[in-house]
Amino acid sequence: MPYLLQIAFKVHGTVQGVGFRDFTQKCAKLDGLNGWVRNTTCGRVEGEAQGSDEKVQKFLQRIDKGPSMAHVVKLEKRALDVRDDEEGFAVMRTAESMFKSGN
Numbered sequence: 153m154p155y156l157l158q159i160a161f162k163v164h165g166t167v168q169g170v171g172f173r174d175f176t177q178k179c180a181k182l183d184g185l186n187g188w189v190r191n192t193t194c195g196r197v198e199g200e201a202q203g204s205d206e207k208v209q210k211f212l213q214r215i216d217k218g219p220s221m222a223h224v225v226k227l228e229k230r231a232l233d234v235r236d237d238e239e240g241f242a243v244m245r246t247a248e249s250m251f252k253s254g255n
Contacts, residue, residue, distance in 0.1 A: 158187075158202040158232040162251040163215060163224055167197045170221035173243045179214040180241035183207040190244035198251045202238055 163172070168191050176189040180201055185208065189199035201211055216227045228251065 155205045156202065156234045157205045157208045158200065158234045159208055159212070159229050160198070160200050160232055160251055161212065161215065162192075162196055162198040162228040162249065163218070163226075164196050164228070165218075165225035166221075166223040167218065168195060171219050172197050172222050175219040175222075176215055177241050177243055179211050183211050185211055185241055186238040188242045188244050191246040192249040192251075193246060194249055196249065198249055199244075200232065200238075201241070202234060 173189050173191065176197065176199065180187060180189075183203060185201045185203035187199055187201040189197060192198055201208055203211070212227065212229060216224055218224045230252075
């Protein structure tokens with residue numbers, strides 16, 4: 153069985169109003185990942201993704217580029233504990249950021 157990885161991510165730059173959440177969901181489904189994505193009230197996009205280490209890394213490379221209208225300036229990520237209750241990849245409602253930066 154492949155090594156499972158759960159990560160939280162936060163994307164900075166021109167990432168709202170450019171189809172970033174739908175793009176992220178499509179990328180996650182391509183890679184068979186579980187998790188979610190949403191806009192934050194501070195103008196960023198954040199979420200969680202879980203899957204095999206290899207597929208999560210591929211997913212992160214895709215969202216670091218973003219859709220054509222986006223301009224990603226920074227992609228933060230951190231490891232989380234793997235959960236076994238997630239299925240699918242959802243686009244969630246805009247909310248305050250829950251992402252805790254490492255600094």
